[in-house]
Amino acid sequence: MKITQAEFMISAVRPDQYPVDALPEIALAGRSNVGKSSLINKLMMRKNLARTSSQPGKTQQLNYYRVNDMIYLVDFPGYGYAKVSKKQREQFGQMIETYLRTREPLKLQLLVIDVRHAPSTDDKLMYDWLKHFGIPTCIVCTKADKVPRSKWEKHIKLIKTELGAEPSDPVVLFSSETGGGREELWNIIMEAIAQ
């Protein structure tokens, strides 16, 4: 995918702050520090447009990035970060639930999982939620550069099994370090917005 335009649009916490131009949206959910913001940067071919950090818990709103005047990539706050207060965790949960329940332009949810680890309880809950709301889901196994190629298959299989993923859910192995999986993921995104 050739990127001709990429910009940060808005941080939203409530539906009245979501963009109103009805471009299709692709949202990213996953544990804190799994690499969601890095993945967005790699998709957009921008080094630092989405804020990344080795400290978890940096993304706290729904951050909208507009790409090629064609779609929005929506970065969610990560879940499962222990240092976030209980109140804030509940607010994140509500914010994300409202978005998933009501957001008509949402065409595809990327569930981002570290390829090195089995899915967490929160990952499984998120996956079940997405299925409950009937949202098309793509599982993105990231940080592929941290696992030897010979073990990729085994890790992916474990992640799919543990999540209880449907065979029809696409799974992409991704690395924000090498760019591996980028074109494949863009193809899945383009297919999803054409539906």
Ligand code: GTP
């Ligand atoms: P929150 O905003 O806290 O939810 O985190 P996030 O999921 O947006 O993670 P972020 O993109 O900020 O990345 C977290 C850390 O992982 C950073 O230090 C990144 O450089 C690193 N990282 C992300 N993706 C990859 C990857 O594919 N490979 C490697 N080796 N490191 C990665």
Ligand code: MG
């Ligand atoms: Mg982030």
